[in-house]
Amino acid sequence: MTHINIAGLEVGQEIGSREFHLTRDSLVRYAGASGDFNPIHYRDDFAAAVGLPGVLAHGMLTMGVAVQVAADWIGDAGRVIDYGVRFTKPVVVDAADGAILKVVGKIGEINAETGDVRVDLTATFNDTAVLGKAQARVRL
């Protein structure tokens, strides 16, 4: 059980939001932690050579930080039992300024029988959604 009372929830209700400042340091840190050392995530010359608008955040980093809004709400990250996203737009991370990723979570669906709640996440960078159908099912 968590501190959240399922009977008090409504579909569409906002459960939290957070701004993440992604910098080149964040990308290097994620590369090391995940083992994804694709140079498009830390080398400007490489990103340019393959026709990208700049160094991009790992899609998996964007996915990984976005779900924190659901995990923060529920209080126990181990209760996020099903989480999926589509990668729709890249997040270009400027060498000096980084990138601001804004994430908002809302209740998408409530299953009172199983105690499962679907949290729908929107992640935006420069006012553009970068994840599609980002849904995290949490068990209360």
Next chain:
Amino acid sequence: MVNANVEGKKYPATEPYLVGREKIREFAHAVMSTNSVNHDVFAAQAAGYTDVVAPPTFAVVIQERSLATVLGDPQADIDFSRVVHGDQRFVHVRPIVAGDELTSQLTVASVKSLGAHSMITFETQIFDASSALVCTAISTLVVRGDE
């Protein structure tokens, strides 16, 4: 072009991966987790886990090991420099915790072509040391063809 004949192909299980406590903390830090069960053993134990809990996307580390076997398979013929991650999902039976010894087995769920591009979906099942399913990771890669 990805070889459509690999649809349904099952790749050999990977060697066991021992999930370390500091690895979970390192990953949790990288995805900007402030969730105490990801960092603090006592908080994790108070929540009923044996040790710190991996963030919801940590299974990607295990999935990558299986994916490497496919990307290295000449039959599949996937040009990694043309690969874009299309979508990703993790379905957990239980969360991954420090101390888990995980193996993974990947199956090519589908291969579709979309004009010059190919879309290939992998399903990676992740098992613990007692062969119980912990997580299924589903990943779709888009392989760009010649424009």
